[in-house]
Amino acid sequence: MNIATYARRNLFRRKGRTILTMVAIALAVLIFSIIRTVIYEWNRGAEEAAQDRLAIRHKVSITMELPYKYIDEVRATPGVTKATWANWFGAKDPKERIPFFAGFAADQNSFFDVMDEMSVDPKVLEEWRNTPNGAILGDLIAKTFEVKPGDDVTIASDIYPGDWKFKVVGIYKPLRKTVDRNSFIFRWDYLNNSDAVPPPMKDKIGWILARIDDAAHSAQIAKSIDAKFEDHDDQTSAMSERAFQLSFMGGFTAILTAFDYASVGILLILMLVLANAIAMSVRERTHEYGVLRAIGFPPAHIVGFIVGESVLIAVIGGLIGVAMTAGLINGVMGPFLEENMSGWFPYFSTPPYVMGLAMVAAIGVGIFAGALPAYRASKLKVTDALRRLD
């Protein structure tokens, strides 16, 4: 036997209470991990954005379009090696098999050249260039629509009226985990030439993506692009792809901040649950601590017994929570979200750092939850402690 034996044995003196406390901690760790994973994955696309790519949008808002002719001026900017463009289509599935997916019209000659994390077979690209209503899909959206290359598919739009019929010419292959596998990409000229697009909306592009020769000069190149259009009616806002993605997600910042606060709130609740359980145990054992003090155990040992027990409960609960996280998020929830909500979460998995953070938080909570009852128990006079419940 050693001094830790006593702390360990105390752990299951009140089995029901200890197990319920551990379950509460495990669930709190799971919820904490889910929230932190959502925040992490939401920002991951931006964090992993290409460093040598700029995004150029209308200065006023991403919802306003730029004149088509701007692409040539961007391409002519020193430092820009290649550029492409795309328009948001507001795509939706007429059969509502999927609540949201990214559909956009893109340039068949340059889009996949600039967006090289989406790999497309050269033969498929060639076919796309020869098929005005050709579309290249992500594998997940193709699976949802139950289509394969050569099949026809019809989608609708929130922006452009009518049914839009396309021929699937191929499937792009994502080369990074953060690439959305639910995108539906078709030719910009097919949209632009359509009668469904009214004249004022013709020859307009949603945003431009430009490759640059040196990522270190991105700010300077972005500045010179904006300078080109300074005296035009439609001014631009050029930025790194990371900044572009963050601005695109800007509307969700408040939600993410709320999530952030919620994760801290979870920790506080966790601490109160554990502190309450520890305080109850200490109250029940005050007399016992008096006996230990009487036979010579110094106050520091009493603190050690109480904090040790609190940390032990927190660690066991935390480990159960982390195991649940690995099983539930990485095994069930992640694959489900990747398949059904790939537009928001192309990849959803709790990174090891979040699990580590959850464990560190659990240990920290264990220390804090045990600290006050331990301090009070250690300060109690031995004679007062012996008198309790005696």
Add this chain to the structure above:
Amino acid sequence: MAGNGETIVKLAGINKTFYRGKEPIPVLDSLDLDVPSGSFEALMGPSGSGKSTLLNIIAGLDRPSRGSVSVAGSQLDKMSDGELAKWRSQTIGFVFQSFNLIPVLTAAQNVELPLLLTGLSGAERKKRVATALRIVGLEDRMDHYPRQMSGGQEQRVAIARAIVNDPKIIVADEPTGDLDRKSADDVLTLMTKLNKELGKTIFMVTHDPHAAEVATVQRKLDKGALL
């Protein structure tokens, strides 16, 4: 073994006053006490007479409001709390009325508790625990938990815990108070054996006249003064 006549407990001019709010409640009043080494003393007195307070002062659990306390050569009133804790672990063995064993530990582990504060090896601790339990006649109950034993057996384990560190003094607060007559007699016989054969000084507080008769010296305390 008998006492050698040296004074092991010497209290001089002890006063102890508790406070209820601002109201002082005097418990011990100018009390002097000499306890010879090797004696077995019983302290009796009505409830509220200050018996337990006196015992706590001798055992280094409480401090007098005034006066000097010398026990086993140490001046307790001049020691810090930390020094007192260490002193208690080396000098005093405690026997309580309600046994006060730790329910989640076995008999052997309960007895081993005070030894955890020493630098003894595991093997040496085990040896001492076995000796202490043999002295109290419970060597066959080492792995039993308190709930698996009778009250008398629990108190004998508590006595084994009190002697395992080979203390100079054993203080006992109503050691037979929670026991039936037969178990109480067994415990008193054991305490007599500790006093006579091992030379332990025993200072016992009791309400039980039968228990007090076993002691070699009987003292009476009333209203904070020894009669």
